[in-house]
Amino acid sequence: MQTSRKPRIGIMPINFEKMGFVVVREHFLRAVIDCGAVPIMLPRTGNKDTLDEFVELCDGMILSGGHDVNPELYGEEKADNPEFYDDVRDVMEGHIVDAFMKTKKPIFAICRGMQFMNVHFGGTLYTDINKEYKTNIDHPRDHGFHGIAHNVTVLQGTPLYDIISRTEYGVNSFHHQAIKEMASVFRVCAVSEDGLIEGVYIPGEPVLGVQWHPELMIDDDAESRKLFNAFIDACQNNMKKGGTHHECI
Numbered sequence: 001m002q003t004s005r006k007p008r009i010g011i012m013p014i015n016f017e018k019m020g021f022v023v024v025r026e027h028f029l030r031a032v033i034d035c036g037a038v039p040i041m042l043p044r045t046g047n048k049d050t051l052d053e054f055v056e057l058c059d060g061m062i063l064s065g066g067h068d069v070n071p072e073l074y075g076e077e078k079a080d081n082p083e084f085y086d087d088v089r090d091v092m093e094g095h096i097v098d099a100f101m102k103t104k105k106p107i108f109a110i111c112r113g114m115q116f117m118n119v120h121f122g123g124t125l126y127t128d129i130n131k132e133y134k135t136n137i138d139h140p141r142d143h144g145f146h147g148i149a150h151n152v153t154v155l156q157g158t159p160l161y162d163i164i165s166r167t168e169y170g171v172n173s174f175h176h177q178a179i180k181e182m183a184s185v186f187r188v189c190a191v192s193e194d195g196l197i198e199g200v201y202i203p204g205e206p207v208l209g210v211q212w213h214p215e216l217m218i219d220d221d222a223e224s225r226k227l228f229n230a231f232i233d234a235c236q237n238n239m240k241k242g243g244t245h246h247e248c249i
């Protein structure tokens with residue numbers, strides 16, 4: 001059994017159809033490398049045999065931000081613009097999440113990734129916060145990569161609090177969807193000032209989701225660095241145990 005190699009971290013791709021590209025945000029690659037692991041971008045495919053090879057290959061998975069989750073998956077209607085959605089990503093993410101849960105390999109779900117997991121496990125989303133939720137906070141507005149859009153309250157006794165050791169924390173915000181009905185497997189670990197769920201985890205499982213983008217703040221925000229370090233540590237510990245046990249991130 002190899003125990004000395006670096007953890008390999010899969011990163012879900014984003015479709016950039018107009019140019020024929022599939023991309024990942026460069027910050028993810030850098031964050032993973034800086035924390036001592038190896039980033040691996042997944043191909044955008046619904047081919048389950050191919051995805052299973054990546055499940056085998058990767059020690060942890062980052063569900064990156066990206067397109068909106070197809071509202072039809074939680075009983076709502078799609079908007080008119082088909083560019084909002086990526087059905088291939090929905091399919092592949094569902095397969096990856098199931099396989100990683102089965103193998104107990106850690107998942108770090110960011111923004112759309114967290115929203116997708118909520119839908120995948122039976123929850124629903126606000127398809128557009130500004131239309132469906134009364135708030136003074138502009139969650140979708142571009143405040144800049146490092147711009148603090150709002151505070152979150154981090155709940156004590158949760159894995160997120162264990163990692164960042166703060167109850168109030170300023171975060172960026174680039175989302176117009178949000179959790180409406182939370183999936184029953186989830187527990188809340190962070191809430192925004194206006195009451196939206198901004199962080200979730202699954203008790204006893206190495207799964208953490210946040211709605212902000214710690215990858216964009218990795219250079220100058222100690223807490224963002226702690227989140228990636230904790231995730232990579234969880235992957236490393238899982239490898240040492242031969243992949244049959246796990247730790248919460």
Ligand SMILES: [Mn+2]
Nearest residue numbers: 139172173211
């Ligand atoms: Mn927000």
